[in-house]
Amino acid sequence: xxxxxxxxxxxxxxxxxxxxxxxxxxxxxxxxxxxxxxxxxxxxxxxxxxxxxxxxxxxxxxxxxxxxxxxxxxxxxxxxxxxxxxxxxxxxxxxxxxxxxxxxxxxxxxxxxxxxxxxxxxxxxxxxxxxxxxxxxxxxxxxxxxxxxxxxxxxxxxxxxxxxxxxxxxxxxxxxxxxxxxxxxxxxxxxxxxxxxxxxxxxxxxxxxxxxxxxxxxxxxxxxxxxxxxxxxxxxxxxxxxxxxxxxxxxxxxxxxxxxxxxxxxxxxxxxxxxxxxxxxxxxxxxxxxxxxxxxxxxxxxxxxxxxxxxxxxxxxxxxxxxxxxxxxxxxxxxxxxxxxxxxxxxxxxxxxxxxxxxxxxxxxxxxxxxxxxxxxxxxxx
Numbered sequence: 001x002x003x004x005x006x007x008x009x010x011x012x013x014x015x016x017x018x019x020x021x022x023x024x025x026x027x028x029x030x031x032x033x034x035x036x037x038x039x040x041x042x043x044x045x046x047x048x049x050x051x052x053x054x055x056x057x058x059x060x061x062x063x064x065x066x067x068x069x070x071x072x073x074x075x076x077x078x079x080x081x082x083x084x085x086x087x088x089x090x091x092x093x094x095x096x097x098x099x100x101x102x103x104x105x106x107x108x109x110x111x112x113x114x115x116x117x118x119x120x121x122x123x124x125x126x127x128x129x130x131x132x133x134x135x136x137x138x139x140x141x142x143x144x145x146x147x148x149x150x151x152x153x154x155x156x157x158x159x160x161x162x163x164x165x166x167x168x169x170x171x172x173x174x175x176x177x178x179x180x181x182x183x184x185x186x187x188x189x190x191x192x193x194x195x196x197x198x199x200x201x202x203x204x205x206x207x208x209x210x211x212x213x214x215x216x217x218x219x220x221x222x223x224x225x226x227x228x229x230x231x232x233x234x235x236x237x238x239x240x241x242x243x244x245x246x247x248x249x250x251x252x253x254x255x256x257x258x259x260x261x262x263x264x265x266x267x268x269x270x271x272x273x274x275x276x277x278x279x280x281x282x283x284x285x286x287x288x289x290x291x292x293x294x295x296x297x298x299x300x301x302x303x304x305x306x307x308x309x310x311x312x313x314x315x316x317x318x319x320x321x322x323x324x325x326x327x328x329x330x331x332x333x334x335x336x337x338x339x340x341x342x343x344x345x346x347x348x349x350x351x352x353x354x355x356x357x358x359x360x361x362x363x364x365x366x367x368x369x370x371x372x373x374x375x376x377x378x379x380x381x382x
Contacts, residue, residue: 004033005375008093010040010084010107012070012100014062016049016263017207018288019124022181023099024051028058029364035371038091040084040107042068047238048207049263063087068103072129072136077106085110094118095371101127101140105147112150118374121147122155122179123165125285125306130168144170152374155179155367157286158307177370180310181288182363185354188295191268198232198257200337203274203298205267205289206281208239208260213280213303215248219326220280222252224334231337233258233278236270271296276336276343279308282323287311291358294318294350299343301332311358317350 009027014020020041027037038061044050055062065087067079088096088110095118096111098104104121111119130140148154148171155177156162162176202221206212214235221233235245235258242260249258264270271277277293279302286307290300294311300318302308312318319336321328336343 010098014051015044108150120153160307182360185295191272193272194269196273201274205236220329223330295354297347299346
């Protein structure tokens with residue numbers, strides 16, 4: 001393939017969440033004989049955890065930009081841009097690959113001004129900053145349309161996400177490439193179960209934020225107590241809504257049956273130790289936790305929203321329900337808890353689907369193909 005290619009990923013923060021985890025795994029998983037990969041990241045928010053130390057332990061160069069933060073703050077954003085621009089200009093990168101709105105805007109502007117040969121951005125979903133009806137959201141959409149013009153390609157993690165951004169007139173259809181996030185399926189399949197209280201046991205893995213729909217899951221659990229009095233629900237993750245969700249569990253009389261276990265470096269024992277995985281998201285670009293559950297051999301009950309129907313095959317690897325519908329979620333959970341044979345068959349099918357469609361090897365191969373296509377195009381132009 002020729003000389004080594006220098007790649008820079010720019011992400012708002014390396015929190016213990018799906019997007020930063022995907023970026024870290026992609027950065028480490030690309031062929032090191034072909035690609036030299038570095039990361040720029042801002043500071044994580046309280047309760048999110050931070051993957052920066054892990055990234056460095058895995059041999060990556062991580063440039064920390066403290067002024068790069070989620071909230072819009074003109075002075076901090078200007079400082080972040082100047083720092084990013086300095087790193088990009090000094091780094092002689094062949095590819096600058098950005099993620100999520102603000103990091104994507106600042107990073108692509110810096111890359112274009114520095115003359116980086118290839119610039120691309122991944123859309124992992126739709127954030128409140130862009131998808132809302134406010135003036136702020138409209139400003140972000142206009143800036144995203146402008147930033148698309150600085151991009152050689154726009155990557156989407158699902159067909160749904162690609163359509164979502166195209167419907168907002170961000171970029172042209174021929175710019176888009178769909179590259180699903182991938183995981184080490186064998187790693188999740190090899191998880192050893194924790195001895196967890198309760199029977200049956202449910203698990204949800206994700207950040208404790210509004211879009212993850214955990215309030216809906218708690219209300220669904222309240223409907224199930226009569227038929228399944230010893231049912232326990234394990235919530236793996238942390239975030240700004242933890243206190244609110246713990247209070248709701250108390251109000252619903254669920255305190256003894258819901259365990260908020262916080263961020264776990266290894267979520268496999270919870271998937272392996274539970275009977276069924278839930279993903280009650282209100283919106284979701286793809287749903288990497290659903291892939292992890294499938295890889296662990298667990299059937300998934302998920303919301304029919306965003307990219308989740310592209311992951312969870314209805315009636316084959318799990319069940320889909322309308323978002324925000326606690327009764328529908330409860331009914332689907334109850335149906336699978338009553339039928340262990342069906343639940344186990346869905347879990348086996350999910351594991352096979354994870355191997356075939358969502359392996360890290362497949363995702364990395366697709367990403368490398370995009371990189372090489374864009375590099376070849378630039379060489380052809382030159």
